[in-house]
Amino acid sequence: xxxxxxxxxxxxxxxxxxxxxxxxxxxxxxxxxxxxxxxxxxxxxxxxxxxxxxxxxxxxxxxxxxxxxxxxxxxxxxxxxxxxxxxxxxxxxxxxxxxxxxxxxxxxxxxxxxxxxxxxxxxxxxxxxxxxxxxxxxxxxxxxxxxxxxxxxxxxxxxxxxxxxxxxxxxxxxxxxxxxxxxxxxxxxxxxxxxxxxxxxxxxxxxxxxxxxxxxxxxxxxxxxxxxxxxxxxxxxxxxxxxxxxxxxxxxxxxxxxxxxxxxxxxxxxxxxxxxxxxxxxxxxxxxxxxxxxxxxxxxxxxxxxxxxxx
Amino acid sequence: xxxxxxxxxxxxxxxxxxxxxxxxxxxxxxxxxxxxxxxxxxxxxxxxxxxxxxxxxxxxxxxxxxxxxxxxxxxxxxxxxxxxxxxxxxxxxxxxxxxxxxxxxxxxxxxxxxxxxxxxxxxxxxxxxxxxxxxxxxxxxxxxxxxxxxxxxxxxxxxxxxxxxxxxxxxxxxxxxxxxxxxxxxxxxxxxxxxxxxxxxxxxxxxxxxxxxxxxxxxxxxxxxxxxxxxxxxxxxxxxxxxxxxxxxxxxxxxxxxxxxxxxxxxxxxxxx
Numbered sequence: 001x002x003x004x005x006x007x008x009x010x011x012x013x014x015x016x017x018x019x020x021x022x023x024x025x026x027x028x029x030x031x032x033x034x035x036x037x038x039x040x041x042x043x044x045x046x047x048x049x050x051x052x053x054x055x056x057x058x059x060x061x062x063x064x065x066x067x068x069x070x071x072x073x074x075x076x077x078x079x080x081x082x083x084x085x086x087x088x089x090x091x092x093x094x095x096x097x098x099x100x101x102x103x104x105x106x107x108x109x110x111x112x113x114x115x116x117x118x119x120x121x122x123x124x125x126x127x128x129x130x131x132x133x134x135x136x137x138x139x140x141x142x143x144x145x146x147x148x149x150x151x152x153x154x155x156x157x158x159x160x161x162x163x164x165x166x167x168x169x170x171x172x173x174x175x176x177x178x179x180x181x182x183x184x185x186x187x188x189x190x191x192x193x194x195x196x197x198x199x200x201x202x203x204x205x206x207x208x209x210x211x212x213x214x215x216x217x218x219x220x221x222x223x224x225x226x227x228x229x230x231x232x233x234x235x236x237x238x239x240x241x242x243x244x245x246x247x248x249x250x251x252x253x254x255x256x257x258x259x260x261x262x263x264x265x266x267x268x269x270x271x272x273x274x275x276x277x278x279x280x281x282x283x284x285x286x287x288x289x290x291x292x293x294x295x296x297x298x299x300x301x302x303x304x305x306x307x308x309x310x311x
Numbered sequence: 312x313x314x315x316x317x318x319x320x321x322x323x324x325x326x327x328x329x330x331x332x333x334x335x336x337x338x339x340x341x342x343x344x345x346x347x348x349x350x351x352x353x354x355x356x357x358x359x360x361x362x363x364x365x366x367x368x369x370x371x372x373x374x375x376x377x378x379x380x381x382x383x384x385x386x387x388x389x390x391x392x393x394x395x396x397x398x399x400x401x402x403x404x405x406x407x408x409x410x411x412x413x414x415x416x417x418x419x420x421x422x423x424x425x426x427x428x429x430x431x432x433x434x435x436x437x438x439x440x441x442x443x444x445x446x447x448x449x450x451x452x453x454x455x456x457x458x459x460x461x462x463x464x465x466x467x468x469x470x471x472x473x474x475x476x477x478x479x480x481x482x483x484x485x486x487x488x489x490x491x492x493x494x495x496x497x498x499x500x501x502x503x504x505x506x507x508x509x510x511x512x513x514x515x516x517x518x519x520x521x522x523x524x525x526x527x528x529x530x531x532x533x534x535x536x537x538x539x540x541x542x543x544x545x546x547x548x549x550x551x552x553x554x555x556x557x558x559x560x561x562x563x564x565x566x567x568x569x570x571x572x573x574x575x576x577x578x579x580x581x582x583x584x
Contacts, residue, residue: 030489034404035416037397038464045457046423052434111329119323127568128334134567135337136518138538139556143340145542146549153352153549155339162355189333190578197575198583235582246427249520249535253542267429267521275525280433287430298425302418305580 053291056284063278076285086286088261089269096180096265097244101237103184108191109233112199113225115192126196133189137249144182145171145254175255175263182250187243191236198232199225231304238301245294266290337560344553351549366554376555379537383559385448386533387516390455391463391509397456398463399505403493405464406471407479417468420461421580428458428521439526448531451523455516463512466577470504471497507573510566517563534559 057076062068080086115126132140148155149170157167170178202225210220246267251257257264257272264272270290274283331338343351345362370376405413435454436445444450474497482496498505520535527536538559541552567574575583 028410031404031408031410034400034408038401038420038460039416041397041457042420042423042460046426048438049431049434050426052438053431056433114322114326114329117322117326119319119326121323121327125326125330128330130571131334131337131564131567134514134518134564135560136535136538136556136563137520138535138542139340139560140336142538142541142552143336143556146552147339147343148336153354155356158355185333185336193571194575194579194583197572232579232583235579239579242425242427246429246521248429249524249539252520252524253539267427270429270432271525274433274436280437284433287427287433290427291430294425294427294430298422301425302422305421305582306414306418 050291053284053287056280057288059281059284061280063280065278072281076281080282080285080289085261085264086269089264089266092176092261092263093245093265093267095176096183096247097241099180100183100187100244101240103180104188104191104240105233105237107184107188108195108236109226109229111188111192112195112229113221115196116199130189130193132186133193135186137186138253140186141182141250141253144178144185149178171255172259175259179247179250179254179263182254183244183247186250187240190240194236195229195232198229202228234304235301238297238304241297242294242301245297246290266293337564340553341557342553343549344557346550346553348548348550351553366550367558369551370555370558376537379532379534380558382448382527382531383517383533383535386451386455386531387513389448389452390459390516391512393452393456394460394463394512395467395505395509398460398467399493399498402464402467402471403497405468406474407476417465420464424458424461432525435522436525444526446527446530446532451526451531451533454522454526455519458519458522459512459515462515462577462580463508465580466508466511466573467501467505469576469581470501470508474500504573507570508577510570511574511577514563514566 058072058074060068060070060072060075111129115122115129119125146154151157151167151169156170160167168174207220207224210224215223247265248267248271251263251265251268252271255263257268266286267290270283270286273279273286277283342358344366345364346357346360347363347365350357350360405417439445439450442450444453478500479492479496482492487495517533518535520539523533523535524539527533538552538556541548541555
């Protein structure tokens, strides 16, 4: 391993002889020793399950029926890809990810601009508005399901009655929309938290100069604030995407993927295959598809972060 | 009233209006926790009522509530402690002994975070079944430690990088070895950063629900699984559910509020500071 700044270190370290004779290997061994445990653990955590998922996806393997065994070739994949349920789940996944992203990113950006302004009690208002991000997903989903969206005793039903509007039975008439609302409520504060931090590094002088030149608030937002937030927004989008692709707990405690498949996403679909149908082969093939999807997003995220490391 | 004052008042109204709407579900849950079961489901919803601790008493009286809470505490703090022990040396060497490979290693660590848990559910489930780790505190601790390790390394790395190298080198001149250097110089200097890294890891483990729902059934089930059990018909007891939920989220909400600033770094892998 090559160590930059070697000459200065070598002068300052006070052990010139040892450093000089075995400088490269000493540094190399030291790094290996220090980083070794973390790297080894993560390598095992990644490769072993990944390899097993790939292997299982080509096997006939059912947990409750040992008679089903042997090499399956592409059978698990063809079976899965021709199953309309998979495509329903994929469609739901895309709808869920797309809508939550749109709501949380647009909402988060506008709120970041609002909560950046001077107003009374700003500190406390900020704490309140980011709070949902720290709430356990099972708690958040159940509070919405029982206390807000319940068609008889929920707050929304009471409000609808008060305004003379028809009462909506959220989870049976629009299950996916309900889940999108709940998940957006959890993730918009995340976008806000990140973007509020990013907006604080905006140069006040630049904004002031634009204002002097006669730029209105909208022009300032569009031509100065938004370009400044570009990178932060792209990071938010990618991180949210990775989490949103595999939303599970919110569906588990509210609709269980139903009615029918109406709110089943890819993660829930694989869960049904795996732990309810005990079809290891099929679930693993689904897992491989989920991994491929996540990696498409991941490549872009890693590129953005890498760009940041260099500067 | 001058125009800037009017503007500030309008902004205050708008921002507080939004903040209160966003916070309302949490507020409503806390409030419901202090109602009787009858009041909890009353229509129209009662805003003014005689607060009672009955919900809390029922939750605490359930012998298993404490078991779930204890599981959450042991698993999230245990996994965080393990992650810090493994990550501190790694982050130290990346920040102070950088090589050409450091950047690659960091990015590779980030990439392990991209593996969707549902993609490896089957192998992890089967491995844990064969090793007797299903429904055990140890099993979930290991999973959470590995899940958070990349974030912990990244966050520590960004905090360590801010420490001027001269300080450590001065220590070295005075004859401090690596261990002493880390223990007596680096750790005290970066303690706030390490604390917020640890808190973020605790928060993520505490709230994690995919692995806890799939890898535990009863013995090692943490609070996420306990709350999820209310989704069954038992969910009709709203006051009880609210009391249990309030207890489950209160510590995390406070941790989150305390560390929100530093957390942004960790959550965005240093891309936003």
